[in-house]
Amino acid sequence: MNWGKYFGSVPDFRIKRCKHHNLLDILVISVCAVVCGADDFEEIAEYGLQKESFLGTFLALPNGIPSHDTFNRVFKYLNKEAFGNSLYLWSKEILSTINEVYTQINIDGKVLRARSGAKKSGICIVSAWVAEHQLVLGQQQVETKSNKKTAIPKLLKSLDLTDTIVTVDAIACELKNTDLIVSKGGHYVLALKKNNKFIHEQVSSRMQQTKSQLSCNEDIDFGSGRIETRICYVENKLGLYDGLGSWKHLKSIIIVESKREVSGKVSYETRYYLSDLTLGADEFNKLIRNHWSIENKLHWKLNVVFNEDAQRTKSGNAPQNLTTLRKFALQLINQMDDKESIKNRRKMAGWNDNYLLKILQHL
Numbered sequence: 001m002n003w004g005k006y007f008g009s010v011p012d013f014r015i016k017r018c019k020h021h022n023l024l025d026i027l028v029i030s031v032c033a034v035v036c037g038a039d040d041f042e043e044i045a046e047y048g049l050q051k052e053s054f055l056g057t058f059l060a061l062p063n064g065i066p067s068h069d070t071f072n073r074v075f076k077y078l079n080k081e082a083f084g085n086s087l088y089l090w091s092k093e094i095l096s097t098i099n100e101v102y103t104q105i106n107i108d109g110k111v112l113r114a115r116s117g118a119k120k121s122g123i124c125i126v127s128a129w130v131a132e133h134q135l136v137l138g139q140q141q142v143e144t145k146s147n148k149k150t151a152i153p154k155l156l157k158s159l160d161l162t163d164t165i166v167t168v169d170a171i172a173c174e175l176k177n178t179d180l181i182v183s184k185g186g187h188y189v190l191a192l193k194k195n196n197k198f199i200h201e202q203v204s205s206r207m208q209q210t211k212s213q214l215s216c217n218e219d220i221d222f223g224s225g226r227i228e229t230r231i232c233y234v235e236n237k238l239g240l241y242d243g244l245g246s247w248k249h250l251k252s253i254i255i256v257e258s259k260r261e262v263s264g265k266v267s268y269e270t271r272y273y274l275s276d277l278t279l280g281a282d283e284f285n286k287l288i289r290n291h292w293s294i295e296n297k298l299h300w301k302l303n304v305v306f307n308e309d310a311q312r313t314k315s316g317n318a319p320q321n322l323t324t325l326r327k328f329a330l331q332l333i334n335q336m337d338d339k340e341s342i343k344n345r346r347k348m349a350g351w352n353d354n355y356l357l358k359i360l361q362h363l
Contacts, residue, residue: 001360003028006086013077020063026074028059034329036350039307041068054353076316084324091135106131106294107168109148123319126151128159131293134334136327141320161186167291170195182249189287192272199243203272207255217281227261232285249276254284302326305342335362
């Protein structure tokens with residue numbers, strides 16, 4: 001476990017004469033505690049006290065276990081960009097060992113609702129997620145009085161997009177974002193909705209008229225009483241789309257028609273996408289479906305397994321540092337190749353120090 005490799009570059013903001021605990025110890029205890037089921041600073045500190053002898057086998061602990069106030073204060077003032085970079089460094093290291101033509105990066109935001117009990121006033125974190133390998137490559141907090149539309153370009157600028165396919169919802173469907181992605185060596189598949197009114201109207205009208213002449217792919221997915229059929233059509237002849245003349249990288253328009261059956265009720269939805277790639281309908285269908293894994297493999301697990309929506313920490317850098325900490329723990333747990341659920345792995349790590357060590361060995 002080379003903790004210093006990932007946490008060594010996180011600066012310690014504390015005055016030297018006031019430090020009683022090593023910053024590395026505080027960060028490692030926190031990661032271990034969250035892996036083992038801790039959800040807040042009080043539980044992190046209590047985990048440390050209960051496991052002090054075990055933690056002492058690989059940490060210095062010059063003055064024992066810090067108090068919950070110390071954990072709170074450290075994460076409140078800890079540099080959130082530097083702490084986040086420790087997670088992204090590890091993710092990039094894992095990806096560097098994988099031989100793939102393209103890596104798909106899903107970008108989407110998540111509101112930490114419990115800040116004041118209302119969605120609109122909660123803190124929103126936009127994440128970059130590699131679904132196939134369950135890795136977090138970056139995140140950006142949406143600033144106060146702003147929205148995801150301004151946070152997404154900042155996140156894109158911070159990422160290495162070489163040989164990637166970036167999938168984002170319609171809020172990012174803008175020329176400047178496509179230019180940014182392509183200039184950084186990436187490709188894009190962007191959802192097109194009514195916020196781009198003129199383009200959406202033109203695309204939806206023409207695609208409905210010509211879809212019968214286009215190549216298509218049908219995918220059927222079922223489970224938990226749900227059956228969903230998705231038919232994907234791809235249009236590569238773009239000369240008749242007047243509103244897309246300035247989209248110099250654009251090569252494909254995609255339409256996905258979905259039919260969803262749940263408990264005897266049937267619903268239909270039609271979605272449109274723009275891309276600079278020329279792929280088959282089957283490949284686009286897979287990319288678009290994979291985009292939503294950020295919801296059920298990252299956001300859902302943070303809420304249900306790590307109780308993120310129930311956390312009320314809101315001061316300083318603590319909210320973003322804590323979501324980085326939870327993502328670090330989730331990513332560690334995801335590296336295990338046993339058949340246990342995420343929930344069971346957390347419990348087993350808390351009960352069995354040897355199992356926790358197996359999880360930590362993935363660093």
